[in-house]
Amino acid sequence: VLLEAELLNLRANPNKRAVGTVIESSLDKGKGYVTNMLVEAGTLKIGDIVLVGRNYGRVRAMHDEHGANIKEAGPSKPVSILGINGAPSAGDKFHVMDEEREAKSIATKREQLYREQGLRTTKHITLDEIGRRLAIGDFKELNIIVKGDVDGSIEALSDALLNLSTPEIQVNIVHKGVGAISEADVNLASASDAIIIGFQVRPSLAARKLAENEQIDIRLYSVIYKAIEEIKSAMEGMLSPDIEEKIVGSAEIRETFDITKVGTIAGCYVLDGIIKRSNKVRIIRDGIVIHSGVLGSLKRFKDDVREVKNNYECGLNIDKFNDIKIGDIVESYEEVEVARKL
Numbered sequence: 001v002l003l004e005a006e007l008l009n010l011r012a013n014p015n016k017r018a019v020g021t022v023i024e025s026s027l028d029k030g031k032g033y034v035t036n037m038l039v040e041a042g043t044l045k046i047g048d049i050v051l052v053g054r055n056y057g058r059v060r061a062m063h064d065e066h067g068a069n070i071k072e073a074g075p076s077k078p079v080s081i082l083g084i085n086g087a088p089s090a091g092d093k094f095h096v097m098d099e100e101r102e103a104k105s106i107a108t109k110r111e112q113l114y115r116e117q118g119l120r121t122t123k124h125i126t127l128d129e130i131g132r133r134l135a136i137g138d139f140k141e142l143n144i145i146v147k148g149d150v151d152g153s154i155e156a157l158s159d160a161l162l163n164l165s166t167p168e169i170q171v172n173i174v175h176k177g178v179g180a181i182s183e184a185d186v187n188l189a190s191a192s193d194a195i196i197i198g199f200q201v202r203p204s205l206a207a208r209k210l211a212e213n214e215q216i217d218i219r220l221y222s223v224i225y226k227a228i229e230e231i232k233s234a235m236e237g238m239l240s241p242d243i244e245e246k247i248v249g250s251a252e253i254r255e256t257f258d259i260t261k262v263g264t265i266a267g268c269y270v271l272d273g274i275i276k277r278s279n280k281v282r283i284i285r286d287g288i289v290i291h292s293g294v295l296g297s298l299k300r301f302k303d304d305v306r307e308v309k310n311n312y313e314c315g316l317n318i319d320k321f322n323d324i325k326i327g328d329i330v331e332s333y334e335e336v337e338v339a340r341k342l
Contacts, residue, residue: 012075017096018042022052023078025087026150027178027201035084037094044079045072049100053092054111056103057084087178090151140169142235143194145185146176147201153224154178157199160228169235181218183207190214197227249273249332251314253324263296264322268330269313275332276307281318284329294319 004010023036035052037044044050048059060083062070073079088094097103144161148154158173165171174192175185181196181203187210189196195217196203203211203218211218221227255267268275275281275298282292296319298305300312308314318324 012041014041014043014074016042018044018048018073019093019095020044022088022090022092022094024090024150024152025084025178027087027180028149031082033084033087033178034080034082035088036078036080039073039075039077039079041075042096043072043074044077044081044096048096049098049103050081050084050094051097051103051106052084052094053088054107054114055084055086055088056097056100056107058100059083087151090155141172142169142231143172143174143189143192144231145174145189145192145194145196146199147181147185147196148176148178148199149201151178153199157197157224157227160224161197161231164228164232164235166235171231171235180204181207183210186210186214186216186218189216195219197221197231199224199227243335244338245333246336247273247331247333248279249275249310251275251308251316251330251332253326253328253330256324256326258322263317264324265315265317266324266328266330267313267315270308270310271329272310273332274307274309275314275316275330276334277305279332279334282331282333283318283321283324284331285325285327290323290328291318291321293321296320 018039019041020037020039023038025033025035028034037052044059044062046059046062050057050059059081061081062073063080064070064073065078067080070079097106146154146158146161148157154176158176161171162173172194174194175188180201181198183204183206185196186203186207188194189211196211196219198218198220200222202220208218210216219227219230221230249270250272251268251270253266253268257265257267259265277295277298280292280294282289284290296317297315298308299315300308305314316330318330
């Protein structure tokens with residue numbers, strides 16, 4: 001790069017108001033908002049009024065890439081400055097302004113425009129979307145607010161969470177920003193039915209109390225993958241469970257009795273497991289299922305029982321089904337809910 005710059009004779013004018021680009025911004029516990037920038041032209045000095053994206057401020061201190069205090073920075077110089085009233089996004093352009101009033105006015109208008117654009121670009125439901133959700137049957141959404149100490153970490157975490165979306169569960173990042181979790185974040189979470197994720201930041205005392213009153217879930221993390229794993233687990237809990245069949249017992253029909261007003265009673269011998277009165281059953285003849293239903297009664301001798309175990313005899317009848325024959329197998333099963341994985 002240096003060789004190309006020398007060959008192309010690239011030069012910048014240092015004798016004008018500074019302009020450049022934000023590399024990264026973060027929130028330091030002792031210093032406040034710290035913005036790392038690259039001066040592209042002009043000279044940036046302590047005391048300059050800087051407009052950057054939707055933020056502005058007066059430069060209170062500057063440090064070079066080694067952390068040493070400096071008073072000015074010329075073209076191609078990376079600097080870390082204090083004094084901006086927020087955390088600009090990486091890639092935002094900065095300009096030095098003449099008056100703080102002008103910088104504040106422009107920053108306020110940009111913030112208002114940003115919010116209006118956010119409202120306009122909010123995804124509204126369409127007829128196609130309604131059809132898709134109806135086809136799925138139980139479509140769900142998980143709204144998340146992400147706050148962190150460094151803009152780059154917030155972007156990485158937000159992108160990772162969005163990638164967790166499935167056809168059945170849509171992850172939405174309602175809001176993301178640098179800074180402590182505030183009352184405004186809690187109010188937004190309450191209005192949008194969202195959870196708040198804090199990465200290397202904590203809620204203020206007022207925000208914590210408000211969250212308790214509003215019953216807003218605030219999750220705090222210091223490692224990105226732990227946040228992703230917990231959200232993934234929560235999403236798996238939102239999925240409707242799969243229903244699996246579990247065979248609990250089988251019995252062979254060894255005799256049949258036709259009883260008036262009752263139907264056909266089967267005298268059975270339990271071959272395996274347990275036949276339970278409450279379980280569903282299916283009748284199997286020559287390896288083919290001919291009926292699935294429920295038991296009408298289950299008896300041992302003349303007594304009604306809840307279950308009959310392996311190697312015992314019993315009498316039973318199938319509710320609303322009488323086409324049973326000697327040699328048929330009665331298979332008892334239950335339906336078990338199994339948690340689904342993403």
